[in-house]
Structures are given as structure tokens and as C-alpha cells.
Amino acid sequence: MEEKSKVKALKEQLFMPAKTGISTVKDPEINKADEFCEGYKKFLDNSPVEREAVKYSAEIARSNGFVEFEQDKKYNPGDKVYYINRDKAIALAVIGKNGTKNGVKLSIAHIDSPRVDLKPNPLYEDTYLAFFKTHYYGGIKKYQWTVMPLALHGTVVKLDGTKVDICVGADEAEPCFCITDLLPHLAREQASKTLSKAIEGENLNVLIGSRPIESEDDESDLVKLNVMKLLNEKYGITESDFLSAELCFVPAQKCRDVGFDRGLIGGYGHDDKVCAYPALMAAVNSGTPDCTCVTYLTDKEETGSDGNTGMQSDFLRYFIYDLAKADGEEGYRVLSKSMCLSADVNAAFDPIYASAYEPKNSSYINKGVIISKYTGHGGKYDTSDASAEYMGKIRSMLEKNEIMWQVGELGKVDIGGGGTIAKYVANMNVDVVDLGVPVLSMHAPFELISKLDVYEAYRAFYAFFNNM
Numbered sequence: 520m521e522e523k524s525k526v527k528a529l530k531e532q533l534f535m536p537a538k539t540g541i542s543t544v545k546d547p548e549i550n551k552a553d554e555f556c557e558g559y560k561k562f563l564d565n566s567p568v569e570r571e572a573v574k575y576s577a578e579i580a581r582s583n584g585f586v587e588f589e590q591d592k593k594y595n596p597g598d599k600v601y602y603i604n605r606d607k608a609i610a611l612a613v614i615g616k617n618g619t620k621n622g623v624k625l626s627i628a629h630i631d632s633p634r635v636d637l638k639p640n641p642l643y644e645d646t647y648l649a650f651f652k653t654h655y656y657g658g659i660k661k662y663q664w665t666v667m668p669l670a671l672h673g674t675v676v677k678l679d680g681t682k683v684d685i686c687v688g689a690d691e692a693e694p695c696f697c698i699t700d701l702l703p704h705l706a707r708e709q710a711s712k713t714l715s716k717a718i719e720g721e722n723l724n725v726l727i728g729s730r731p732i733e734s735e736d737d738e739s740d741l742v743k744l745n746v747m748k749l750l751n752e753k754y755g756i757t758e759s760d761f762l763s764a765e766l767c768f769v770p771a772q773k774c775r776d777v778g779f780d781r782g783l784i785g786g787y788g789h790d791d792k793v794c795a796y797p798a799l800m801a802a803v804n805s806g807t808p809d810c811t812c813v814t815y816l817t818d819k820e821e822t823g824s825d826g827n828t829g830m831q832s833d834f835l836r837y838f839i840y841d842l843a844k845a846d847g848e849e850g851y852r853v854l855s856k857s858m859c860l861s862a863d864v865n866a867a868f869d870p871i872y873a874s875a876y877e878p879k880n881s882s883y884i885n886k887g888v889i890i891s892k893y894t895g896h897g898g899k900y901d902t903s904d905a906s907a908e909y910m911g912k913i914r915s916m917l918e919k920n921e922i923m924w925q926v927g928e929l930g931k932v933d934i935g936g937g938g939t940i941a942k943y944v945a946n947m948n949v950d951v952v953d954l955g956v957p958v959l960s961m962h963a964p965f966e967l968i969s970k971l972d973v974y975e976a977y978r979a980f981y982a983f984f985n986n987m
């Protein structure tokens with residue numbers, strides 16, 4: 520008997536304690552998480568595409584005392600500024616007591632999500648039905664995007680340079696759009712194809728109209744003409760204006776609580792608004808930190824972070840150089856002393872597809888934020904892989920602030936893989952690791968996350984800024 524308890528004590532001393540998760544969390548804390556997530560749900564519904572996310576984030580920032588950043592202006596500790604990149608990415612800074620002297624702290628999330636973009640020449644008619652041709656954006660399972668209500672979001676720039684924002688279908692009173700699929704009765708051939716071949720990218724054409732314009736003569740393309748007439752009446756655009764546009768289809772439905780207990784939120788674009796919102800609110804609610812803290816919400820992550828609004832652009836680097844210059848510091852030296860949380864999601868363990876995961880190194884719903892030391896794929900390619908030293912610092916910060924956290928990899932070794940913006944931050948000579956929220960059904964039109972995990976992410980970003 521005595522021997523057994525000795526072993527037990529030794530185990531307790533030497534083994535990793537089991538992660539308990541939500542079962543040890545008391546009701547008041549759960550209530551705080553639920554309350555925080557009401558704000559998140561609004562953010563999610565208002566931010567399906569990056570331009571809308573930037574607009575909504577800037578509104579939240581402005582109403583909390585942030586002002587537009589001015590180059591060459593001297594800022595004081597506690598000042599709060601925001602800086603927008605081409606309407607598609609936004610940086611928010613809270614100036615610290617020591618400014619940029621000892622480096623800055625960065626939390627970086629992305630606000631683009633997988634979706635279906637319009638081609639530059641999208642509009643056509645076939646058998647008296649009008650369609651938009653599309654080219655999907657990011658990693659999607661194409662079959663998931665058929666036979667569901669879609670909304671059209673985006674911006675058109677006319678020949679005279681004026682800009683028109685378009686948003687149709689997000690409101691239930693408005694019409695929506697749809698990609699059709701073959702009925703099962705006639706799908707014997709389709710059903711024998713592999714998942715990636717059953718729905719072809721070139722067939723993701725969205726049905727947008729079915730009524731011809733009234734005509735006395737035997738003219739063609741009358742349904743297409745009717746659609747163009749309606750668009751012209753409402754937005755003043757012609758078919759050529761699609762050439763200078765960014766329009767995309769996203770799921771039309773708003774996010775919903777999921778489960779009898781309402782513990783989860785289902786919705787479009789959790790990847791990565793579920794990290795963007797907590798990182799944004801950590802900046803918004805921040806006191807005056809020791810070193811300047813920057814939350815950056817970037818674009819283009821889902822297609823490789825290329826482009827001048829993606830993480831590979833120098834926009835953030837230049838912003839930090841500007842902050843450094845105002846303090847009389849060298850930008851590259853500030854970066855070299857800086858730390859970053861790459862705020863991105865990872866795959867939550869799904870018991871239904873358990874064979875894709877390695878249970879000891881997976882993240883679980885309701886067990887808090889997930890730290891991914893590295894992402895990439897087999898053989899640790901395409902990842903920055905956080906150092907033991909930096910993992911040590913972040914681990915201490917999380918423990919000190921009693922934040923619920925877990926580690927995890929993206930599935931089994933050699934089964935697939937994926938990356939984040941972390942490696943591009945690391946390339947700027949900054950210490951970085953991924954910290955985010957576990958997601959079920961990632962990249963689906965309806966992804967699932969836990970409310971408690973969202974709140975823990977907020978607490979983690981807040982503690983990183985204010986209590987490390």
C-alpha cells in the first residue's frame with residue numbers, strides 16, 4: 520500500500536500533469552468566455568472578407584481611443600495608433616513605457632479566409648441561366664461549396680476611379696446565390712470519382728439569374744442582360760468593370776451557437792478571425808505596456824502570404840521602422856530584439872477522423888489555446904520551428920497567468936501539412952511561435968470552435984502584452 524503511493528507521488532513529481540481542460544473551469548469563468556464571444560460573433564458576421572474585417576477593426580479601435588498613425592510624429596507611452604495597408608490589412612500599436620528600445624511585442628493574425636473569387640471576366644449565360652465564373656481562393660474541399668446559400672462581397676473600381684462596395688446576400692431579406700450539384704439519380708459516374716475530382720474547379724460556376732429582359736426581337740443573352748441591367752441600376756457598373764474588381768462568394772449564413780449547451784460557435788472564417796478578434800481586443804484593452812505592442816491583422820495568408828497586403832510584404836517592417844525612428848532607434852535593431860505570437864488556428868482532434876491525428880501531440884476542443892512549435896510538413900520543411908529558449912519564455916508566461924494551454928502538431932507526421940505566417944516573421948530576425956484556437960472542420964464553410972478556447976486566446980494575447 521505504502522509502496523504504491525510512493526510510486527504515485529513520484530509520478531506526480533516527474534510526469535507531465537494531465538491537461539484537464541474545461542472540466543476544472545468554474546461557471547463565472549465560463550460566463551466571461553460566453554460574454555466575450557458575443558463580441559466575437561458580431562466581429563465574425565461583420566468580417567467575412569479582409570476589407571470588411573479591416574473596416575470593422577478600425578471602428579472598434581477608433582471607438583477605444585486609437586488614432587490614425589502619422590509618420591514622423593513623436594508618440595508617448597499609452598498612445599494608441601492604427602495604420603491601414605490598402606484597406607486589406609491593419610496594424611494597431613500601443614506605445615510602451617520604454618517604446619521600442621527593448622524590441623516590440625507582436626501578435627499577428629490573418630483576416631482572409633478560403634472562399635470562391637470571381638474571375639476577371641465572370642459573367643455568362645447558358646440555357647437561359649446566368650452564371651459567374653470563379654477561381655477559388657485558398658484550400659477548399661470543393662464539394663462543400665455547392666448547394667448552399669452564398670453571398671457576394673467585394674469592391675468594384677470603375678473606369679473613372681470611383682469605388683463601389685458590393686454586399687448582397689448577407690441579409691436574409693436579400694437574395695443569395697448558389698453553385699448547383701448533380702442529382703444522385705444521375706451521379707453514378709460522379710460518385711465513382713475521387714473527392715478532389717468529383718467537383719472540378721472549372722465547374723464552380725455560381726447561378727446568379729434566371730429571368731430574361733423583355734424583348735420583341737430574337738436577341739441572345741437576355742438573362743445576362745437583365746442581370747447586368749440590375750447591377751447597373753444599383754451600382755452604376757457595366758460588364759467591363761469586372762476587370763477592375765475584387766468580388767467573392769462566401770457562405771451567406773451568420774454564425775450560430777452549436778450544441779444543446781451552446782459551448783461551440785459554428786461559422787464561416789474562424790480561421791483566422793478567431794485569433795484576429797482576441798488579438799485585436801488584447802490591444803484595445805491593453806494598459807500601458809513596458810514595450811510597444813503591435814497587433815497586426817494581415818491578408819493573403821490562405822494563398823501563401825504573397826502580395827503587398829500579405830505577411831511577406833514589407834508593410835509591417837516599415838511600420839516598425841517608423842515607430843523605431845520616432846524613438847531614435849534603428850529599425851533592424853528593434854526587430855532583432857522583438858518577440859511575436861503568430862496568432863493562427865490549428866486542427867482540433869476529431870474523434871470521427873482519429874486516424875489522421877497523433878493523440879499525444881494534438882490539440883483538443885475546450886483545452887485552451889494551442890501552441891504549435893512548428894508547422895510545415897514531413898521532415899519539418901517550410902517552418903521556422905520556435906527555439907527551446909522562446910518556447911520556455913512563452914510557457915512561463917502562460918503558466919504565470921494561469922492560461923489554459925496545450926501543444927499540438929497538425930495531424931500525423933507525413934499525412935499532410937500546412938503553414939502559417941510564423942516563418943515570414945522569423946525571417947525578420949524575430950522570435951516567433953504559433954499560438955491560437957483549435958478548430959474542427961477547418962476551411963469548411965461552417966467551422967467549429969469552443970467559446971472557452973477563444974477567451975483563453977484573448978487572455979493569452981493580453982498577458983503577452985501586459986504581464987510577461
Ligand code: MN
Pocket residue numbers: 629790791820863864
Ligand atoms: Mn490560418
Ligand code: MN
Pocket residue numbers: 790821962
Ligand atoms: Mn487556413
